[in-house]
Amino acid sequence: ADPLNDTLWIGGIVEVRPPDGPLAVGTRVERVAKFAGRRIDYVLEVVRLEPGRLLEMRSVAAPFPMRVAYEVAPVTEGGSAPTSSIVTLRVGGGPGGILALFNWLTAIEVRRNLRADLRRLARCFDA
Numbered sequence: 832a833d834p835l836n837d838t839l840w841i842g843g844i845v846e847v848r849p850p851d852g853p854l855a856v857g858t859r860v861e862r863v864a865k866f867a868g869r870r871i872d873y874v875l876e877v878v879r880l881e882p883g884r885l886l887e888m889r890s891v892a893a894p895f896p897m898r899v900a901y902e903v904a905p906v907t908e909g910g911s912a913p914t915s916s917i918v919t920l921r922v923g924g925g926p927g928g929i930l931a932l933f934n935w936l937t938a939i940e941v942r943r944n945l946r947a948d949l950r951r952l953a954r955c956f957d958a
Contacts, residue, residue, distance in 0.1 A: 832854050832880075832883075832886050832901075833849075833854075834849040834850070834854070834860045834862075835849050839951070840948055840951040840955055841948050841951075842944055842947055842948055842951065843864040843865055843866050843944060844863070845863050845864065845865055845870075846862070846863035847860065847861070848861035848862075854877055855877065856878065856879065858876070858877045859874050859875065859891065860874070860875050860876075860888070861873075861874050862875065866940075866944075867940065871894060872892075873890055873892060873894070873897070874890065874891050874893065875888035875889065875891070875897075875899060876888060876889055876890075876891045879900075883903065884902065885900070885902050885903075886900070887899070887900040887901075888900075890924065896924045897922065897923065897924030898921075898922070898923045899920075899921070900919075900921040900922075901918065901919075901920055902918070902919040902920075903916050903917070903918055904916060904917045904919070918949060918952060920945055920949060922945065
């Protein structure tokens, strides 16, 4: 939930302009990404936040609409304290108009990038 960490584990993010203060519903985070060789500047707004469990954002300034949700669920074994976590990352949206014809191709690339991002995130905690 700390935007300053985005560049550590999200492969396509090249710059983050964090908000003033902690995340809360309504907070906006500016990001610059590289995707398919193009620079994409966009702003996400927090629409749901359950600290330590859920962060959901939607684009308010972007070349196309998008929603991003990060959910963390602790994993316990035998009723003990959590030993690990399952992170679910959901991304939706995409270009409309004539570019919508290529959404299936974009979806393949996005899925590949998301899997790599989750592997990077796991390595952040393995260190």
